[in-house]
Amino acid sequence: MEVFSHIPPIAISFTLLVLLLAWDCKAQSPSSNITLARQLDSLLQNYAYGAFDHPRTGTPYDGVAPSNLTGIKVAVLRLRCGSLRTRGFRHYKEFDIPTGVIVQPYVKRLAFVYQNLGNWSSFYYPLQGYTYLAPVLGLLAYSAVNISAIGLSELDILASSSPISIKFADVRPALSGFTVKCVKFDLNGTRELTDLNSGNVCTTFRQGHFSIVVNSSGIAPAPAPNPIPSPGKGHKFKAWKIVVSAVGGFVGLLLLILLVACLASYRKKKKLMEMQKREEVGEVLQMGQVGNTRVPVAPMTRTQPVIENDYVP
Ligand SMILES: *[C@@H]1O[C@H](CO)[C@@H](O)[C@H](O)[C@H]1NC(C)=O
Ligand SMILES: *[C@@H]1O[C@H](CO)[C@@H](O)[C@H](O)[C@H]1NC(C)=O
Ligand SMILES: *[C@@H]1O[C@H](CO)[C@@H](O)[C@H](O)[C@H]1NC(C)=O
Numbered sequence: 001m002e003v004f005s006h007i008p009p010i011a012i013s014f015t016l017l018v019l020l021l022a023w024d025c026k027a028q029s030p031s032s033n034i035t036l037a038r039q040l041d042s043l044l045q046n047y048a049y050g051a052f053d054h055p056r057t058g059t060p061y062d063g064v065a066p067s068n069l070t071g072i073k074v075a076v077l078r079l080r081c082g083s084l085r086t087r088g089f090r091h092y093k094e095f096d097i098p099t100g101v102i103v104q105p106y107v108k109r110l111a112f113v114y115q116n117l118g119n120w121s122s123f124y125y126p127l128q129g130y131t132y133l134a135p136v137l138g139l140l141a142y143s144a145v146n147i148s149a150i151g152l153s154e155l156d157i158l159a160s161s162s163p164i165s166i167k168f169a170d171v172r173p174a175l176s177g178f179t180v181k182c183v184k185f186d187l188n189g190t191r192e193l194t195d196l197n198s199g200n201v202c203t204t205f206r207q208g209h210f211s212i213v214v215n216s217s218g219i220a221p222a223p224a225p226n227p228i229p230s231p232g233k234g235h236k237f238k239a240w241k242i243v244v245s246a247v248g249g250f251v252g253l254l255l256l257i258l259l260v261a262c263l264a265s266y267r268k269k270k271k272l273m274e275m276q277k278r279e280e281v282g283e284v285l286q287m288g289q290v291g292n293t294r295v296p297v298a299p300m301t302r303t304q305p306v307i308e309n310d311y312v313p
Contacts, residue, residue, distance in 0.1 A: 034189030037209075049076060100159060101160070115137065116135050132212070157206065157207050
């Protein structure tokens with residue numbers, strides 16, 4: 001029957017949809033995102049330290065990000081903690097580090113790893129309802145006692161007098177009437193929205209990841225010259241589509257099962273009706289034993305054979 005040939009594709013697509021839905025939910029949970037972002041921090045620390053080759057203290061070096069993360073930029077800067085505290089460091093990429101930065105636990109030298117997540121910003125730091133107007137930038141402090149160390153954990157730093165400032169260079173414009181905000185993620189993934197200072201400057205007293213965002217409704221629909229994929233609206237739409245098609249697929253499957261059941265019972269009824277009809281016509285049906293039920297059984301032979309000898313012309 002034609003209907004049966006449609007079952008496997010529907011069943012398969014339904015299963016795929018359920019799997020997709022489950023995967024999508026997992027990808028959106030905040031805990032898994034910060035885990036991913038922390039794995040990236042660790043990976044980028046290793047790659048940034050790879051740029052150290054007879055490093056001079058106080059000179060920034062650009063590192064090379066892994067080839068599967070094209071679009072991400074890293075750099076590293078080694079400083080004496082004493083000098084950091086008394087002199088700070090001006091213009092380390094977008095970051096301006098003031099005097100008075102305290103480092104804990106005490107190390108003689110530290111390294112600041114700089115990250116520019118570029119088009120990976122919303123992948124590692126998805127922000128529902130908001131669109132990034134600039135890439136996510138990271139500033140993380142590690143011990144530089146051993147410059148070939150990998151898998152280091154961050155030191156704790158605190159700007160004790162004035163904050164560290166971040167001056168964003170290429171900021172996409174937002175629609176007028178929408179307030180542009182600074183967003184800050186600490187190492188636990190906790191996010192904070194703060195006011196943007198004039199000149200596209202955000203400030204922080206601690207290390208972490210930083211960017212500029214606007215409510216997703218405040219972004220022009222036309223593609224911007226330097227688009228950053230937004231997780232906000234697009235993601236919501238995708239989730240909706242998946243939900244609708246999953247529900248649709250499920251209902252479709254139910255209807256199909258009902259249809260098959262109906263067809264089967266119709267065939268059974270039709271058979272019975274045919275038997276009854278034959279009975280009415282006068283065909284004698286013998287009752288036979290099949291299992292535990294008595295059912296009508298057609299006789300082996302419908303017409304008695306005529307013996308030729310009996311025929312007398
Ligand atoms: C990129 O490659 C590194 C190994 O070089 C791996 O640890 C990391 O998970 C990869 N990242 C992605 C996003 O594929
Ligand atoms: C970012 O852009 C690079 C090419 O410039 C591409 O290979 C990569 O897949 C992009 N990343 C994302 C998350 O779209
Ligand atoms: C964005 O703006 C719209 C309308 O202006 C509002 O309904 C929505 O709640 C805002 N979203 C966020 C995340 O603030």
